[in-house]
Structures are given as structure tokens and as C-alpha cells.
Amino acid sequence: xxxxxxxxxxxKGHYVPANAVMEALQEMDIDxxxxxxxxxxxxxxxxxxNKKYWRTMLKMPGLEKKLSKHNDADSNGMQFAxxxxxxxxxxxxxxxxxxxxxxxxxxxxxYASTILSEMLCSASVDIPVYYFATDVFTAPVATICxxxxxxxISTEEGAERVLKMGQRPxxxxxxxxxxxxxxxxxxxxxxxxxRAKIGLDPNLFTLQLNLGGEGIGSLSLLRGLLKEDxxxxxxxxxxxxxxxxxxxxxxxxxxxxxxxxxxxxxxxSNVNEYLAASDIVAxxxxxNTIVEAMYAHRPFLITELVYTVLPSAEYVVGxxxxxxxxxxxxxxxxxxxxxxxxxxxxxAMEDNFNAIPIEYSAEKLAAMIVADAASLKR
Numbered sequence: 001x002x003x004x005x006x007x008x009x010x011x012k013g014h015y016v017p018a019n020a021v022m023e024a025l026q027e028m029d030i031d032x033x034x035x036x037x038x039x040x041x042x043x044x045x046x047x048x049x050n051k052k053y054w055r056t057m058l059k060m061p062g063l064e065k066k067l068s069k070h071n072d073a074d075s076n077g078m079q080f081a082x083x084x085x086x087x088x089x090x091x092x093x094x095x096x097x098x099x100x101x102x103x104x105x106x107x108x109x110x111y112a113s114t115i116l117s118e119m120l121c122s123a124s125v126d127i128p129v130y131y132f133a134t135d136v137f138t139a140p141v142a143t144i145c146x147x148x149x150x151x152x153i154s155t156e157e158g159a160e161r162v163l164k165m166g167q168r169p170x171x172x173x174x175x176x177x178x179x180x181x182x183x184x185x186x187x188x189x190x191x192x193x194x195r196a197k198i199g200l201d202p203n204l205f206t207l208q209l210n211l212g213g214e215g216i217g218s219l220s221l222l223r224g225l226l227k228e229d230x231x232x233x234x235x236x237x238x239x240x241x242x243x244x245x246x247x248x249x250x251x252x253x254x255x256x257x258x259x260x261x262x263x264x265x266x267x268x269s270n271v272n273e274y275l276a277a278s279d280i281v282a283x284x285x286x287x288n289t290i291v292e293a294m295y296a297h298r299p300f301l302i303t304e305l306v307y308t309v310l311p312s313a314e315y316v317v318g319x320x321x322x323x324x325x326x327x328x329x330x331x332x333x334x335x336x337x338x339x340x341x342x343x344x345x346x347x348a349m350e351d352n353f354n355a356i357p358i359e360y361s362a363e364k365l366a367a368m369i370v371a372d373a374a375s376l377k378r
Contacts, residue, residue, distance in 0.1 A: 001370065003032045004102040006040060006116065008109035009047060010054045012213030012239070013134050016288050017362075018108045020178040021132070024366035025106075033100060037112040040096060041089045050111075058216040058284075061304055061327070068307035078110065078142040082118045093119055097127070104149075104373040105129045110142040117147035128376060130369050133158060136177065136287050136358075137311035141165060150372060152365065154291075154358055157315065178362035183292050186272030194276035198235075200263065205232040205340050208274055208298075210283035215240030215266075217284050218304055219251060220329040221336070222262070226255035228333070230340055233261040235277070237268050272296070279346060280339060282332070285309045285316075294321055295360050297353040299339075299346060301325060303332050320352040 003025050007018035018034060025032035038047025057064035071077055093116070105127060107113035113131035120127050128149035133139040136154045138161045143151070146168050152175040153159050159174050192202040200206060207225070211217040215238040225234060236248055245264060252262050268274060275281065275296040282301035283289065290312055293300045300322035302313050316322035325332035339345045 001030050001103045001373070002101060003030055003369075003373075004100065004105045005032060005034045006037050006105060006107045006109075006112040007034070008037045008050070008111050010051050010109075011286070013286055013288055014108040015213075016180050017132055017134055017178045018106070020180050020184075020362035021106055021366050021369075023181060024178070024362040025370070027363070028366060028370060030370065033102075037107075037109060037116075041085070042092050043089065055214055055216065058214055058306070061306060065305075065307045072141050072307065078114060081111070082115055085115045086119055086122050090119055090123055094123060094125070097125065102127060103377075104369065106132070106369060108132050108134050110140055110145075113148060114142060114145040117145055117149075121147045128373060130372075132175070132178065132365070133162065134287055135308050135312075136291060137315050138162070138308070139165070140308055143167075146171075149376075150369070152368075155315070156357070157311070161311070173368070175368060176359040176361040176364040177291050178365050179292065179295060179360045180271070180288075181362070182270065183272045183275070183295065184360065184362065186270075186276075189273065189276045191277055191279070194273050198265075198270065198273050198277060200233055200235065200277055201261065204261070205230075206278050207232065207234045207336060208278040208281045208283075209234055209236045210281055210286070210289050211236065211238030211240055211244070212284050212286045212289065213239045215244050218329070219248065221282060221303055221332050222248070223251060223255075224329060224333040225336065226251070226257040226260055226262070228337060229255075229257040229259050230337070231259040232340055233263065235274060236262065236264045237266065237271075237274060238283075239267045280336060282336070285312045285326070287312060290316065290322075291358070291360075294353060294356055294358065297350065299323070299349055301332060301335055303329075319356055321349055321356065 005018045005022040007014040022032045022034045117129040130150045131148050133153040137158045144167050151167050151171045154177040195202045281293045281298050284304040285302045290300050302324045305326040313324040317324050323335050
């Protein structure tokens with residue numbers, strides 16, 4: 001059996017689950033390949049425009065919410081994209097399908113899931129498309145498509161939302177969340193062990209400030225904590241560029257902090273160890289980061305929200321495993337200082353993590369897809 005896993009290059013949120021499922025499929029001895037959507041259809045220039053637009057929106061969260069809300073309410077945009085893809089990319093798609101004949105396609109972005117499933121149906125090519133909703137607690141209107149074989153989402157709340165939005169009921173399946181391998185298979189370490197392993201002080205309260213795969217995020221919390229100068233340490237991680245790294249180092253060097261230590265490892269492959277080392281994870285509400293924090297039983301402090309993940313804040317707060325202080329820098333600072341001064345606040349959350357009704361397994365999701373695809377061939 002052959003499979004094609006498709007993501008869109010726009011941060012790590014779509015890449016990580018696609019890669020996790022691809023690796024799980026390969027471990028099942030399935031020939032699985034990973035491709036970026038725009039590259040697959042040989043329209044890389046459009047992909048670059050899409051990525052630049054998204055990075056710009058991340059820098060302007062207020063504008064992003066307004067534009068994304070407007071776009072999400074209007075299905076004409078996706079229909080236009082589908083029509084253009086059918087007109088200009090069908091020949092390329094059929095050629096790529098002929099090169100590597102997948103028995104099924106797994107997608108983690110609506111551009112890939114909706115457009116490819118519509119194109120295949122229009123071209124009378126019988127290849128099932130499976131979509132995983134990376135937003136977990138909801139999904140954009142653009143994901144709703146009756147051509148999808150299965151619409152996987154990892155929460156009951158998310159499933160209810162997409163059903164109300166009009167997704168075909170027999171296609172919606174609550175599934176495990178496909179954690180990346182180094183988080184799912186990482187050796188369990190205590191906070192002290194993890195801190196020592198990655199070069200942090202084993203005994204200091206530790207905040208992970210996560211700037212996400214794009215390395216774009218607010219540094220107000222960092223500034224506030226340096227000003228307070230409590231005996232703690234902050235690890236700033238994410239896919240930041242040289243400009244952002246320089247900016248952070250300037251903030252550190254211009255502060256008068258003596259007791260607060262700041263480390264800037266940037267992009268890291270050992271995410272599991274930084275999670276284990278942390279008392280709190282803070283940053284923009286990236287779904288992978290939030291779900292990985294819940295898996296590791298680490299409270300998440302949301303400091304910024306984009307439109308598509310607004311329901312994530314409701315989930316984190318509603319289940320008592322974090323806080324929503326988006327666009328409220330003073331509140332975010334107070335939350336961290338309260339947790340630092342009153343350790344019982346964090347320890348009281350442990351039972352809440354145990355009650356989170358999310359299953360984590362790329363292997364189980366891959367097995368569900370394979371079983372369904374195999375049933376179509378009987």
C-alpha cells in the first residue's frame with residue numbers, strides 16, 4: 001500500500017502531524033511520502049505568497065482576527081481556489097499521481113484536503129482523501145467538504161462544531177492526536193533531571209516562552225519578568241531568525257536583572273526535554289504546543305491568540321490546565337508571579353490533566369486510516 005501525506009508550509013502546525021503520521025505509516029511497512037501542497041502541484045510561487053501573508057498576520061494579531069473571521073464566514077474564497085486548481089493544476093496532479101500511485105492521501109490543511117479531494121473527484125480518480133483537523137477544538141469553514149473520505153478531529157467539542165458547520169456525519173471521526181515522535185517516545189524525566197540535561201539550573205522555577213515554529217511572538221512577558229527579577233529561569237524557544245534572536249539578546253543585555261536567568265536555544269529538536277523541565281509553558285496558542293503541553297502535564301499560559309484557535313483558549317481554561325491572558329500583558333505577568341510564589345497553584349492542576357479526554361498516538365491514527373483504506377479495496 002502507498003500513501004501520500006500532504007501539509008502546507010505555514011509554520012509547524014500542519015507539518016508536525018503530517019510528518020508524525022508519515023513516520024507511523026512507514027513503521028507499518030507502508031510506502032509513505034511527505035509532500036508540501038504547493039510544491040506538489042508545482043505552484044511554489046503561490047505557496048511563498050501564502051506563507052508571507054500568514055507571517056505578516058502573525059505579527060498583527062488584531063488585524064488577523066478580523067480578516068480571518070471575515071474569510072472564514074465566506075466560502076467563496078475556497079470555491080475560487082478549487083476552481084482555479086481544477087483549471088490550471090489538474091494536469092500536474094494527474095502526472096504526480098502517475099509518478100507515485102498512492103492508495104490514499106492524508107492531509108493536514110484545508111488547501112490540501114478540500115482542493116485535492118475536489119480535483120480527484122472531478123478527474124474521476126478514485127483515491128480517498130483523509131483530513132486531520134490540526135486545530136483540534138474546531139476547524140475552518142474551508143475544511144468542510146463532502147468529498148472527504150474521513151474527517152478526523154481529536155476532541156468531541158471539535159467534532160460537534162464541524163458537524164454543525166455541515167461536514168457529512170458519516171465522515172467525522174474522533175481520533176487520537178498524532179504527537180511528534182520525540183514527545184511521544186521521550187524518556188520520562190523529572191523537572192530536575194530535564195533541567196540538568198539541557199543545561200538549566202535544576203532547582204529554579206522554569207518558564208518556557210514558546211515563540212512557535214515561525215519564531216514570531218510577543219516579548220512583553222519576558223520584559224516584565226526581567227523587570228521583576230525573581231530567582232527563576234526562562235527558556236525562549238521557537239524557529240526564530242537572527243533578527244528576533246538579536247532582539248531578545250538586546251532585551252536581556254539592557255535589563256538590570258540579576259536573579260532571572262534567560263536562555264535562548266531557539267529551535268530545538270528535544271522538545272520533550274524542555275517540556276519536562278518547565279513549570280509553565282507560555283506563548284501564542286499554537287495547537288501542537290498546547291496539546292504537547294497537556295500531554296506532558298504542563299500548564300499553558302496563552303499570551304496571544306489567532307482566530308482559528310480561539311476555541312483552544314476555552315478548552316484550556318475550561319479544563320483547568322492553563323490560562324488565557326491573550327493581549328493582557330499585566331495579567332500574564334501576574335499569573336506567572338503567582339505560580340512562582342504559590343507552588344500549590346500548579347500542583348492543584350495535576351488531576352485536571354489526568355481528566356483531559358484526548359488520546360495521543362500517531363500510530364493509532366495511522367492504523368485507523370490504513371484499516372479504512374483497506375476496506376475500500378475488498
